[in-house]
Amino acid sequence: MMRLLYLLLLLTAGAAQGAEFGPLLAEKSSVTFVTRQMNVPVEGVFRKFTAQMLLDPARPDTGRAQIDIDLGSVDAGSDEANEEVKGKSWFNARDFPRASFSSTAFRVLGGGRFETSGKMSIKGKTLEVRAPFTLRQEKDMLVLDGSFPLKRLDYGIGSGIWSDTSVVADEVQVRFHFVLTPVRK
Amino acid sequence: MIPARYTHTAIALHWLTALLIVALFPLGVYMADLALSPLKLRLISYHKWLGVTVFLLLLLRLAWRVSHKPPPLPDSMPLWQRHAANGLHHLLYLLLFAIPLSGWLMSSAKGFQTVYLGLLPLPDLIGKDKALGDLLREVHETLNMAMLVLLLAHIGAALRHHFIERDGILARMLPFLERGDSR
Ligand code: HEM
Numbered sequence: 001m002m003r004l005l006y007l008l009l010l011l012t013a014g015a016a017q018g019a020e021f022g023p024l025l026a027e028k029s030s031v032t033f034v035t036r037q038m039n040v041p042v043e044g045v046f047r048k049f050t051a052q053m054l055l056d057p058a059r060p061d062t063g064r065a066q067i068d069i070d071l072g073s074v075d076a077g078s079d080e081a082n083e084e085v086k087g088k089s090w091f092n093a094r095d096f097p098r099a100s101f102s103s104t105a106f107r108v109l110g111g112g113r114f115e116t117s118g119k120m121s122i123k124g125k126t127l128e129v130r131a132p133f134t135l136r137q138e139k140d141m142l143v144l145d146g147s148f149p150l151k152r153l154d155y156g157i158g159s160g161i162w163s164d165t166s167v168v169a170d171e172v173q174v175r176f177h178f179v180l181t182p183v184r185k
Numbered sequence: 186m187i188p189a190r191y192t193h194t195a196i197a198l199h200w201l202t203a204l205l206i207v208a209l210f211p212l213g214v215y216m217a218d219l220a221l222s223p224l225k226l227r228l229i230s231y232h233k234w235l236g237v238t239v240f241l242l243l244l245l246r247l248a249w250r251v252s253h254k255p256p257p258l259p260d261s262m263p264l265w266q267r268h269a270a271n272g273l274h275h276l277l278y279l280l281l282f283a284i285p286l287s288g289w290l291m292s293s294a295k296g297f298q299t300v301y302l303g304l305l306p307l308p309d310l311i312g313k314d315k316a317l318g319d320l321l322r323e324v325h326e327t328l329n330m331a332m333l334v335l336l337l338a339h340i341g342a343a344l345r346h347h348f349i350e351r352d353g354i355l356a357r358m359l360p361f362l363e364r365g366d367s368r
Contacts, residue, residue, distance in 0.1 A: 077297070078315075161223055161224075
């Protein structure tokens with residue numbers, strides 16, 4: 001079934017020959033994350049980010065993405081948490097206002113799934129990450145949905161007393177939902 | 186006349202609840218004023234687990250009480266006192282229900298689900314809503330202050346029965362100090 005959908009996707013994309021998608025429909029897109037605090041999943045969101053993307057569903061491997069997230073726009077669930085998380089031991093948003101992802105490759109995983117890998121920079125540290133995602137065409141828009149786990153301590157997010165992972169888990173699930181509009185030629 | 190005793194189950198449930206309240210109350214006051222820290226998050230979780238336990242114990246108690254009539258108050262007590270005792274006990278049951286419930290709802294409104302013992306997620310009965318969360322926190326606090334006052338009256342009355350009236354009312358809720366017939 002997924003294979004069939006994927007084929008259909010390729011076909012429809014093929015019909016629109018080389019249809020590239022890029023500009024982000026910001027108000028429909030989101031970058032969210034889920035942390036675990038004492039085993040309670042707590043959702044957060046970044047209200048401001050920019051994404052320069054170029055993706056052709058017919059030739060996904062040529063895709064490119066540069067995503068910049070304004071860490072000061074974080075909503076971690078409460079005013080108290082927002083203040084805390086922008087502070088030195090977490091994002092240190094004053095000295096490192098942005099987190100960024102630059103893709104180095106896009107791959108087709110099969111079964112309607114894709115993957116991008118690239119460099120994630122947060123708080124002055126740059127590490128390789130991979131993020132699987134799905135694609136779906138909605139009217140004339142391309143909808144990209146994916147998530148990947150990130151170990152916060154790899155980037156020194158939540159240091160000092162907060163490095164106790166029995167309270168706030170090391171692993172944070174990052175989710176992205178991008179709605180791309182066609183590139184106008 | 187020596188009044189009949191409460192059942193062992195009723196006595197166990199009563200004192201277990203009392204023990205938990207004695208732990209929960211200061212824990213709540215202490216953690217509420219802490220600055221955000223891992224310790225605070227940990228204590229809030231423990232507080233919620235203990236609070237949910239009180240709620241579960243209350244459900245057990247209510248089920249037990251419906252099926253096991255408590256021993257009647259002695260005729261030696263003036264009628265108004267018997268009514269007062271009855272009313273007070275009902276109010277305490279009401280608070281033992283309303284306080285954990287307000288805590289549970291508050292947690293949901295604050296967007297922080299309750300996961301009992303870190304294992305069993307309780308459903309969020311209401312969605313995230315900051316204003317409602319702040320209101321429920323006030324409700325939780327106010328109900329707790331009300332309970333504090335009622336508990337002082339409850340304890341005061343129990344001690345008065347024991348040391349002044351010497352009518353065995355306290356003894357029938359004590360696990361030791363068996364006096365006369367137990368049922
Ligand atoms: C009989 C059971 C309970 C008692 C006696 C109790 C007592 C208290 C007390 C005295 C406070 C401090 C109020 C203040 O000074 O601000 C408090 C705070 C709190 N309680 Fe409870 N509680 C109970 C059950 C629960 C339950 C079941 C939950 C959640 C599932 C809960 C969640 C909270 C939270 C989150 C706070 C902190 C509010 C804040 O800091 O903003 N409580 N509790």
